[in-house]
Amino acid sequence: MTTDYSRGLLLASAAAGVDEAGLRHRLENTRVHVSAELDIAGVVLALTVLVTNLRRLPLDLGLEVIGSDPDSPRGLLDHILELAVGIDADRNVTLSRRRAGAVLHVHLGTSPPDGVLVSAVPDGHGVRLRYPGNPYPALRAPGSGLGAVLTAAVLTGEVFKHATGLRPEAMRVRQTLDFCPVTLTEDPGVVTETPMIFTDTALVGGGAIGTAISLILRELPSAGRLVVVDPQTFEEPNVTTYSLGNVQDAQNGLRKIDLIKRELHGFDVTTIYGTAQDLLEKIDRGNVWWPKVVLGAVDSISARHELQRVYADLTLDGSTGGHVGTTLALREGLPTGPCLRCYYPLRDAQAGPSAEQLLHQSTGLAMNRIARGQLPLSERDLDGLSETGKRILAPHVGKPVCGLASLLGLVPDSRDDYRPSAAFVAQQAAALVVGALIARQTGTLTGAVRDVEYDALYGPYLHMIASRRPRPACACASNKDLIEQVREVRSSLIPRRGRC
Numbered sequence: 001m002t003t004d005y006s007r008g009l010l011l012a013s014a015a016a017g018v019d020e021a022g023l024r025h026r027l028e029n030t031r032v033h034v035s036a037e038l039d040i041a042g043v044v045l046a047l048t049v050l051v052t053n054l055r056r057l058p059l060d061l062g063l064e065v066i067g068s069d070p071d072s073p074r075g076l077l078d079h080i081l082e083l084a085v086g087i088d089a090d091r092n093v094t095l096s097r098r099r100a101g102a103v104l105h106v107h108l109g110t111s112p113p114d115g116v117l118v119s120a121v122p123d124g125h126g127v128r129l130r131y132p133g134n135p136y137p138a139l140r141a142p143g144s145g146l147g148a149v150l151t152a153a154v155l156t157g158e159v160f161k162h163a164t165g166l167r168p169e170a171m172r173v174r175q176t177l178d179f180c181p182v183t184l185t186e187d188p189g190v191v192t193e194t195p196m197i198f199t200d201t202a203l204v205g206g207g208a209i210g211t212a213i214s215l216i217l218r219e220l221p222s223a224g225r226l227v228v229v230d231p232q233t234f235e236e237p238n239v240t241t242y243s244l245g246n247v248q249d250a251q252n253g254l255r256k257i258d259l260i261k262r263e264l265h266g267f268d269v270t271t272i273y274g275t276a277q278d279l280l281e282k283i284d285r286g287n288v289w290w291p292k293v294v295l296g297a298v299d300s301i302s303a304r305h306e307l308q309r310v311y312a313d314l315t316l317d318g319s320t321g322g323h324v325g326t327t328l329a330l331r332e333g334l335p336t337g338p339c340l341r342c343y344y345p346l347r348d349a350q351a352g353p354s355a356e357q358l359l360h361q362s363t364g365l366a367m368n369r370i371a372r373g374q375l376p377l378s379e380r381d382l383d384g385l386s387e388t389g390k391r392i393l394a395p396h397v398g399k400p401v402c403g404l405a406s407l408l409g410l411v412p413d414s415r416d417d418y419r420p421s422a423a424f425v426a427q428q429a430a431a432l433v434v435g436a437l438i439a440r441q442t443g444t445l446t447g448a449v450r451d452v453e454y455d456a457l458y459g460p461y462l463h464m465i466a467s468r469r470p471r472p473a474c475a476c477a478s479n480k481d482l483i484e485q486v487r488e489v490r491s492s493l494i495p496r497r498g499r500c
């Protein structure tokens with residue numbers, strides 16, 4: 001099977017302003033050489049994530065290990081090559097001691113060899129990046145799983161800028177970058193604490209950001225109870241845009257929740273094959289404990305409103321988007337404001353109701369059935385619908401529900417599912433989400449909620465943080481008493497779990 005690079009190429013061609021075919025040709029003829037100093041803490045993981053990120057683009061890839069006995073990291077190199085083959089079996093990652101020919105050479109470590117384009121290294125939970133001529137300061141702390149994934153994501157972004165030939169006005173190349181996703185400062189390595197036990201956390205959304213969050217959690221010394229919620233299966237185009245999963249998983253039609261559960265072996269994972277609405281129903285029936293923290297990784301405004309109604313103590317919403325899909329954001333929400341509805345009021349939703357809502361309104365098909373979009377429509381689904389609903393849907397029995405809105409002409413363009421996306425952008429959004437989780441759970445940060453946004457092609461900057469206040473017209477302000485009542489009831493439901 002040929003690996004599907006369409007979504008990454010869509011993002012890259014939009015960013016570079018060239019057509020996808022020309023860009024693909026350019027990338028296939030670009031040789032990227034990766035070298036790494038494996039004796040620096042966090043570099044092994046950063047290298048693994050970097051190579052798999054780069055394999056998600058159709059580049060010509062070479063790999064070199066510096067400062068180690070060439071035979072000792074054999075198991076590691078085999079592991080990395082195996083991951084790369086899982087993404088694209090037709091493209092080899094070559095192992096070499098020397099870079100050859102015209103190449104983009106990127107390096108992980110503080111002693112980059114001559115000829116390197118750019119290098120980076122994790123420091124604690126953060127990243128330090130240097131172009132030649134800019135020495136590294138002494139590292140403050142061993143690189144953590146968060147620091148390593150962020151380092152790989154940032155370095156992939158630098159390769160992306162050069163390999164796609166972005167115009168200078170479409171990006172910024174900074175000679176140095178120092179960034180900590182926990183404190184959101186230019187001082188990585190100051191905060192190194194990690195919450196060892198995550199209590200009562202839910203991850204809603206198992207897409208590009210959800211798999212990136214899971215990858216980071218897997219690589220932190222953490223464990224605990226986690227509910228994972230997603231209504232879809234892992235498909236071929238996801239292989240090149242997600243941070244977990246390979247071609248075989250897509251061919252097996254693995255559910256995204258099961259993919260995440262498989263990877264998070266250190267956690268006590270409960271899966272819900274559905275949406276935030278299904279999570280809410282299970283909480284209120286006492287089937288699932290009420291999460292105190294919700295990590296949001298969904299891609300629509302209506303889904304954000306749904307997960308806000310969990311009324312968790314803290315909601316950390318990660319997102320990507322913008323003109324070409326390289327903008328990323330973290331929004332911290334509280335049950336009584338500012339909440340996600342304050343950040344994403346419905347009147348700002350340019351698209352109006354979602355395709356799913358239109359399908360529901362036109363046919364009466366239940367939203368939780370629509371959420372299981374990959375399952376074909378059956379005769380049984382028509383039971384209980386109005387005559388109108390039956391008449392509209394009967395000709396479509398056997399077709400997947402997810403495409404019905406566009407088949408019925410309810411949406412002008414069904415490219416909603418075909419958004420430009422890249423793993424290195426989603427990983428930076430995920431780093432902000434997990435960074436915020438660490439900041440809150442370790443007490444590094446208390447008080448004001450943060451609204452953070454930057455473009456991965458420009459990098460984080462000092463004034464990207466806005467502080468938010470509740471929107472006076474929002475339901476979180478007008479329904480404050482009701483929300484507190486709901487929270488009280490839900491907290492009393494927790495003991496029921498023990499009797500289940």
Ligand SMILES: [Zn+2]
Nearest residue numbers: 339342474476
């Ligand atoms: Zn609100």
